[in-house]
Amino acid sequence: xxxxxxxDGLAQLSFLVLGTLxxxxxxxxxxxxxxxxxxxxxxxxxxxxxxxxxxxxxxxxVSGLVDRAERRxxxxxxxxxxxxxxxxxxxxxxxxxLAAEVAARFEADVTEILALxxxxxxxxxxxxxxxxxxxxxxxxxxxxxxxxxxxxx
Amino acid sequence: xxxxxxxDGLAQLSFLVLGTLxxxxxxxxxxxxxxxxxxxxxxxxxxxxxxxxxxxxxxxxVSGLVDRAERRxxxxxxxxxxxxxxxxxxxxxxxxxLAAEVAARFEADVTEILALxxxxxxxxxxxxxxxxxxxxxxxxxxxxxxxxxxxxx
DNA sequence: TATTGTTATACTCTATAACTATA
DNA sequence: TATAGTTATAGAGTATAACAATA
Numbered sequence: 001x002x003x004x005x006x007x008d009g010l011a012q013l014s015f016l017v018l019g020t021l022x023x024x025x026x027x028x029x030x031x032x033x034x035x036x037x038x039x040x041x042x043x044x045x046x047x048x049x050x051x052x053x054x055x056x057x058x059x060x061x062v063s064g065l066v067d068r069a070e071r072r073x074x075x076x077x078x079x080x081x082x083x084x085x086x087x088x089x090x091x092x093x094x095x096x097x098l099a100a101e102v103a104a105r106f107e108a109d110v111t112e113i114l115a116l117x118x119x120x121x122x123x124x125x126x127x128x129x130x131x132x133x134x135x136x137x138x139x140x141x142x143x144x145x146x147x148x149x150x151x152x153x
Numbered sequence: 154x155x156x157x158x159x160x161d162g163l164a165q166l167s168f169l170v171l172g173t174l175x176x177x178x179x180x181x182x183x184x185x186x187x188x189x190x191x192x193x194x195x196x197x198x199x200x201x202x203x204x205x206x207x208x209x210x211x212x213x214x215v216s217g218l219v220d221r222a223e224r225r226x227x228x229x230x231x232x233x234x235x236x237x238x239x240x241x242x243x244x245x246x247x248x249x250x251l252a253a254e255v256a257a258r259f260e261a262d263v264t265e266i267l268a269l270x271x272x273x274x275x276x277x278x279x280x281x282x283x284x285x286x287x288x289x290x291x292x293x294x295x296x297x298x299x300x301x302x303x304x305x306x
Numbered sequence: 307t308a309t310t311g312t313t314a315t316a317c318t319c320t321a322t323a324a325c326t327a328t329a
Numbered sequence: 330t331a332t333a334g335t336t337a338t339a340g341a342g343t344a345t346a347a348c349a350a351t352a
Contacts, residue, residue, distance in 0.1 A: 006279035014167035116288035126159035135269035
C-alpha cells in the first residue's frame with residue numbers, strides 16, 4: 001500500500017483534486033469545462049478565438065459552450081469595437097459570483113485535505129509543487145496558465 | 154509568479170497531469186473515461202453494477218460505455234454463472250495491450266516532468282504525495298482506489 | 307417484490323465541414 | 330482571399346425513467 005510509484009501517486013492525487021472540483025461544480029450545475037470557462041474569464045475578456053486557444057477547444061465547441069453559459073446568464077457576448085467580425089466574452093455579475101463561490105468551496109475542500117499533513121510537510125509539498133510547475137513552465141516556454149483560480153498577484 | 158497558493162498549485166498540477174494522460178489516450182482514440190475503464194479492468198472482472206460504483210457513474214451510463222468499448226473489441230461481456238441477471242465485464246487481449254501502452258507512455262511523460270526536479274526533491278515529493286493519499290484514504294475509510302495504473306503490489 | 311441490466315430520451319460536450327460577415 | 334464566428338451534423342458521454350428478465 002505504501003508501494004505507490006511517484007507517477008501513480010501523482011495520478012491518483014490529480015483524480016482526487018479534480019474529482020473534488022467536479023463535485024463542487026456539479027452542486028451548482030456546472031460541468032468542469034463550464035467552470036474552467038468562468039475561471040478563465042475572471043481576469044480576461046477574450047475573443048471567441050482566444051477563448052478557444054485558452055481552453056484548448058475548437059472555435060465551434062466554444063460557440064456552444066458560450067451559448068449555454070449565456071443562456072444561463074453567466075457570460076455575455078460583447079461586439080468588438082476594433083474588428084466587427086469579433087466578439088468579446090465576459091463574465092456577468094452572476095457569473096462572477098458563481099465562479100467565486102465554486103472556487104471558495106473547492107479551496108476549502110483542498111485545504112481540508114492538506115490539513116491531514118503536518119505543517120512542515122504541507123509547506124514542503126507546496127514549495128515542491130510550485131517548483132515543479134515553474135520548472136515545467138520554463139522548460140516549455142509556457143506561461144503558468146490559469147485553471148480555476150487565477151494567480152492572485 | 155512564485156505567489157501560487159498551495160491549492161492553486163495542486164489544481165494546476167492536476168490539470169497538467171490529467172491533461173497529459175488525456176493527450177496520450179487521445180492518440181489511441183481513447184477518452185479519459187474509456188481509459189479509466191480499461192485501467193479499472195486490469196485487475197478486476199466486475200459486474201456492470203460494480204463497474205458503475207468503481208467509475209462513479211450510473212449503470213445506464215456504463216451500459217453505453219461498455220457497448221462502445223465492446224464494439225471496438227477492447228472488453229467483453231461474460232454471463233455470470235452465479236446470477237443469471239448479472240454480466241461480468243473483462244478486458245480482451247487487445248484491451249489489455251492498449252491499456253498497457255497508454256499507461257507506459259503516460260508514465261514516461263510524467264517521469265519526464267518529474268525529472269525537472271533534483272533527485273532529492275523528487276524523492277521528497279513522492280513521499281509527501283504518498284503520505285497525503287494514505288492519510289486521506291484513512292480519513293475517509295476508503296481503499297486507495299485505482300485510477301489508471303493499478304497498485305503494483 | 308427487489309435487483310440487474312438495457313433501452314428510450316434528453317442534454318452537454320466535442321470536432322469537422324460548410325457557411326456568413328467582415329477584413 | 331483570409332479571418333472570426335456560427336451553424337449543421339455526427340458522435341461520445343451522462344442521467345432519469347421505464348422496462349425485461351431473474352431472484
